[in-house]
Amino acid sequence: MIETLINLDLAPFLLSFKLAGLTTLILFILSLPLAWYLSQSKSKAKPFLEAITALPIVLPPSVLGFYILIVFTEVDLNFSFVGLVIASCFYSLPFMVQPLQGGFETLNKNMLEASYISGKNQWVTLLKVAVPNSKPALLTALIITFAHTVGEFGVVLMIGGSIPNETKVASIAIYEMVEIMDYTTAHIYSGIMVLISFLVLLSVYIFNHTQKKIGGFH
Amino acid sequence: MITIDINKKLYGSYGEMYLDIHLQIQKGDFVAISGQSGSGKTTLLRVLSGLESAEGTITIGNETWQDKDYTLPVQKRGIGFVFQDYALFPNMTVEQNLLFVENDKDLANYLLEITELTVLKDRLPATLSGGQKQRVSLCRAFMKRPKLLLMDEPFSALDPSMRKKLQNEILILHKKFGTTTIMVSHDPAEIYRLASRVLLLEQGTIKSDGTPKEVLLKTSGSQKFSFEGELLEIIKIDVIYVAIVAIGQQLVEIVVSKYEAKNLRIGSIVQLSTKAFSPIIK
Numbered sequence: 001m002i003e004t005l006i007n008l009d010l011a012p013f014l015l016s017f018k019l020a021g022l023t024t025l026i027l028f029i030l031s032l033p034l035a036w037y038l039s040q041s042k043s044k045a046k047p048f049l050e051a052i053t054a055l056p057i058v059l060p061p062s063v064l065g066f067y068i069l070i071v072f073t074e075v076d077l078n079f080s081f082v083g084l085v086i087a088s089c090f091y092s093l094p095f096m097v098q099p100l101q102g103g104f105e106t107l108n109k110n111m112l113e114a115s116y117i118s119g120k121n122q123w124v125t126l127l128k129v130a131v132p133n134s135k136p137a138l139l140t141a142l143i144i145t146f147a148h149t150v151g152e153f154g155v156v157l158m159i160g161g162s163i164p165n166e167t168k169v170a171s172i173a174i175y176e177m178v179e180i181m182d183y184t185t186a187h188i189y190s191g192i193m194v195l196i197s198f199l200v201l202l203s204v205y206i207f208n209h210t211q212k213k214i215g216g217f218h
Numbered sequence: 219m220i221t222i223d224i225n226k227k228l229y230g231s232y233g234e235m236y237l238d239i240h241l242q243i244q245k246g247d248f249v250a251i252s253g254q255s256g257s258g259k260t261t262l263l264r265v266l267s268g269l270e271s272a273e274g275t276i277t278i279g280n281e282t283w284q285d286k287d288y289t290l291p292v293q294k295r296g297i298g299f300v301f302q303d304y305a306l307f308p309n310m311t312v313e314q315n316l317l318f319v320e321n322d323k324d325l326a327n328y329l330l331e332i333t334e335l336t337v338l339k340d341r342l343p344a345t346l347s348g349g350q351k352q353r354v355s356l357c358r359a360f361m362k363r364p365k366l367l368l369m370d371e372p373f374s375a376l377d378p379s380m381r382k383k384l385q386n387e388i389l390i391l392h393k394k395f396g397t398t399t400i401m402v403s404h405d406p407a408e409i410y411r412l413a414s415r416v417l418l419l420e421q422g423t424i425k426s427d428g429t430p431k432e433v434l435l436k437t438s439g440s441q442k443f444s445f446e447g448e449l450l451e452i453i454k455i456d457v458i459y460v461a462i463v464a465i466g467q468q469l470v471e472i473v474v475s476k477y478e479a480k481n482l483r484i485g486s487i488v489q490l491s492t493k494a495f496s497p498i499i500k
Contacts, residue, residue, distance in 0.1 A: 110305035118319040132309035
């Protein structure tokens with residue numbers, strides 16, 4: 001047991017966090033304008049966009065993975081880290097967009113209009129007024145997206161394979177350990193996952209709780 | 219001079235109606251708009267500011283804000299708007315709220331001084347009282363040196379002493395900046411004190427237009443006092459009838475004749491007026 005701990009390969013975890021970090025960053029940048037548009041739009045196209053955005057929640061990861069696999073075969077991105085990042089962006093999109101959209105929708109409309117009246121366009125209003133006043137929604141979106149990407153398994157299995165330091169993330173590593181009946185390592189890996197996930201969620205809830213207590217961010 | 223000639227379909231409290239406004243306002247005027255809720259007051263302000271669209275034309279001086287095939291976006295109208303709920307930016311200090319509109323420190327300091335807010339300029343809105351917030355909102359509205367200032371029931375959330383203070387500050391700023399001001403208000407005393415002209419809106423159209431005295435003073439002829447109230451009950455006592463009427467927060471009893479009692483409906487809004495007596499004001 002001790003020996004297993006000392007020789008434990010932490011690379012899958014580092015890879016998982018690298019993947020989750022990059023995915024979260026890219027999704028944050030892409031989702032801000034999308035979530036903003038969805039929160040402000042009264043267009044007839046809005047329900048369609050919302051439904052497409054929410055698809056990864058209901059689709060089995062294998063369906064998403066299958067389509068991505070087909071597309072990636074054309075552009076030669078299968079079994080690579082870059083491919084994994086792109087696939088994760090699709091997979092975790094709703095977990096970024098929905099909390100952001102929800103946060104923007106609860107903002108005081110008059111406050112946003114006051115910004116327009118002050119001569120500011122949509123972008124300035126989004127970045128200087130909407131974003132700074134949606135901190136709990138922002139934090140929720142970032143953490144949930146990060147955690148959801150760390151917990152990703154099906155899509156990675158289909159398009160990533162298990163190449164060490166390239167596509168072998170923590171969830172895949174655990175699956176492999178179980179397959180080769182190395183339950184000790186599987187236990188340690190799983191334990192680490194449970195602990196990290198719990199701490200992340202706990203910190204979000206503690207943060208939101210204290211924010212509610214002091215009545216916002218001011 | 220501001221010329222407003224607009225038409226917009228609205229879904230008011232009585233179903234569909236049209237906001238149909240034809241109006242000219244002199245530069246520097248202080249106009250109050252009054253009327254029941256759902257009569258289109260707020261929509262008129264929003265159309266003027268460019269937050270909502272309507273058919274028709276709006277011109278201010280030699281600028282066209284809207285005509286048949288052109289609408290100047292809200293960002294370019296350079297108006298000031300004071301919201302009922304202040305609508306300050308919670309993430310910015312008092313001073314930053316002003317500078318966000320226009321990066322003009324001298325003007326910001328000047329406005330904060332007039333409204334006695336200088337000591338609060340580094341505070342966040344959440345730490346201010348309602349009256350202070352509304353003064354910040356007023357200052358912010360003047361940061362564009364607006365030709366047109368729009369206010370949507372700016373005092374309704376404030377207590378009476380705070381109202382009076384803010385009203386004085388509005389008058390000072392309105393004169394200093396030579397702004398044309400349009401204010402939605404329900405309070406006759408406030409309108410009388412501030413406005414030079416009152417428009418009474420009903421079902422989307424202007425029902426009366428004149429000085430506050432002409433429009434708001436309900437007495438006519440030799441009437442000295444006139445109040446509107448709700449008729450709550452009519453009681454028969456021996457041979458007379460007594461009507462109980464609620465005027466504001468107060469209940470009064472009025473003797474009515476049998477014939478009058480027959481024609482009055484419980485729950486309706488009635489007008490009480492008296493003539494020829496010497497009122498006592500204490």
